[in-house]
Amino acid sequence: MLHSFSIPRDLAAISPLSQSVTALMVPAFDQDARDAVDLALVEALSNAVQHGTKDSAKSIGLEVVLTETEITLDIIDSTPPMPLFLLEDLDPDALEVDPDDLENLPETGRGLALIVMMMDEVAFHHIDDQTRLRLTRRR
Template identity: 75%
Template sequence: MLHSFTMPRDLAAISPLAQSITALMTTGFDQDTRDAVDLALVEALSNAVKHGTEDSARLVGVELTLSDTEVILEIIDSSPPMPLFLLEDINPDALEVGDDLATVPESGRGLALIVMMMDEVTFHHTGNQTRLRLMRRR
């Protein structure tokens, strides 16, 4: 089943949208899967909002496909494409924080979290549209 959503390019709009999407997953998806999808979605939408430019569309789209075997999210945006090496070169150590929390950078771990939470992550740029596809199996 396909569900389509849009949200303004505004950080305050992310949480309500993520809650709406995970609410659709109450039947057939366990709590771990819902939590993983929620975390990956919030990170992906935050990246779309933060890395969009003034020339980007004011809305970010999300398509949710639920099936018996998986959940697929596509974040659709008109932001400039990210370099593909960012997905290819995810370092598992990016999530390590060490003992000194004061030295932990505030950003730079979002893509690593997304990749860790999802079973497949792909990125496509066509024309003026970017699509980040996130897939998690049940």
């Protein structure tokens, strides 16, 4: 079943949308899968807001296709595409943390690695004036 959403370019709009998507997953997905999708979705939407166009009139779309076996999230934006190497060249150590040096923990740079780790498939497409980040998670 297809569900379509649209949010303004505002970080405050992400949490309510993510909660709506998580609620859709309740009958078919366990808590671990819901948490993984929530984390990936929040990170992807945050990236779209923070790194996308500065034109606040352009909203961010989300298409959710939910089946008994998987959920697919298409984040649709009208900003220029990100370089594909960002997905291809993810540093496997991007999520490593030195527990003895938490004061110098970087605040950015781990979002895409988290998204890829939480989802079964991550694909990026740019068609005409739309950029789509497709996230898929299977049960």
